[in-house]
Amino acid sequence: MTTYRYPDSHVFYRKLGRSYPRIVRGEGCWLFDESGKSYLDAVGGAYVANLGHSNPEVADALASQAREFGYLSATAFTHGPVEELARELADTLPGDLDKLYFLSSGSEAVEAALKLARQYWVESGKPAKHRIIALNPCYHGNTLLALSASAREQYRLPFREWLVDVERIPAPYAYRCPCRGDDPACPTCSGTALDAAIRRLGADTVAAFIAEPVGGSSTGASTPRPEYYRTIREICDRHEVLFVADEILCGAGRTGTWWAIEPYGVAPDLMAVGKGISGGYAPVSAVAAPERIVDVIAEGSGSFLHAQTFSFHPVGCAAALAAVRLLKREHLVERCAKLGATLQRRLAPLTELAHVGDVRGRGLLAGIEFVEDKRTRAPFPRAAKFVEAFTEAAQDAGLIVWPNVGHADGVNGDLVVVAPPFIVTEQEIDQIVTRFTAAYAAALKAVNVSAR
Secondary structure (H helix, E strand, O other): OOOOOOOOOOOOOOOOOOOOOOEEEEEEOEEEEOOOOEEEEOOHHHHOOOOOEOOHHHHHHHHHHHHHOOOOOOOOOOOHHHHHHHHHHHOOOOOOEEEEEEEOOHHHHHHHHHHHHHHHHHHOOOOOOOEEEEEEOEOOOOOHHHHHHOEOHHHHHHHHHHOOOOEEEEOOOHHHOOOOOOOOOOHHHHOOHHHHHHHHHOHHHEEEEEEOOOOOOOOOOOOOOOOHHHHHHHHHHHHOOEEEEEOOOOOOOOOOOOOOOHHHOOOOOEEEEOHHHHOOOOOOEEEEEEHHHHHHHHOOOOOOOOOOOOOOOHHHHHHHHHHHHHHHHOOHHHHHHHHHHHHHHHHHHHHHOOOEEEEEEOOOOEEEEEOOEOOOOEOOOHHHOHHHHHHHHHHHOOEEOEEEEOOOOOOOOEEEEEOOOOOOOHHHHHHHHHHHHHHHHHHHHHOOOOOO
């Protein structure tokens, strides 16, 4: 059988020291490689395939649009798919967000949202407002401004000289907070740490605060206290700071509501969306903005200073339009909420395992954090590479999960995230738990860790 690894293939793989199975077919929550092995895709690839694999309706939409025309420049034309997609998504957005600017990836959307925030303040006559405040840990993408906002040191280190300075406040990450999320007065868990940061920097210099409403891989689906974003909204309003919600991973129904910010009863000023809005059938992302922000630019320079070749791509927008309409027609967001409760309930007993410190999440988004010592919450030393061993053991067991490292202290920390397609069944959820437990036992042996 052909080996797909560097340097045997002409492909420059992301990880240069491993072999990659070649997938030849997908069906629902399952992937099949050329040897016939099946994999239960418990994370939708990268939190993307919320409709499952090989959906014929979306595939037909792609093909139909490509037959009409495959590409148009957004500098010269508009087209049906982008107009209809914007209308369908605007119907779901919180607050006064109702204008969308379409791009290709989550990193691009975050980059564009932060640039839009900056341009808004410049054209509002407040050019001193340029600073960004973000959480720690957090992740917002790999383009340079998005990477600057991210607190994932292993990605940032080689490029530190190219990044801009971003102020950070601790993420509302209850498992790692001294108060464990139980103290309403805790500056971290209540959100008041943002007020202190803005005052320290000077409100006249702060352009935006960016956060994922529900934590992504960097905090393993950590969910803030109910009042957290109400406090954030009040602080941002008081200091004239734009609140940018990064819903790339946690949005599009993933947490059981269309947008993860909804249960908090507030709306952001700008929102980055992506991943699940196309179900993964085409690379599509977007920035959502209100007229009150876009109007400032429309009445000023008249142009948003951000453009990319594949923005507003007709075939991508056609795929996303089919995906969004399917999510609505089949009530898949509501199904995500229902099956999400089942997933959270059936994953919860994993905390009985000796090295599972916490299981958390909302909807079909769940994080499982591994620790060396459950009593102290001490992480495994990074040298053990526990989560790498677990992820490979899971794939060997036919289970695909998403790993993360470094969240405990910037270097150490091991967790995985589970985020299956919205069409997952209860029986498949049971298989996720069974295969997870088998992978856990195999990982303990691989790194020579006691199960007790």
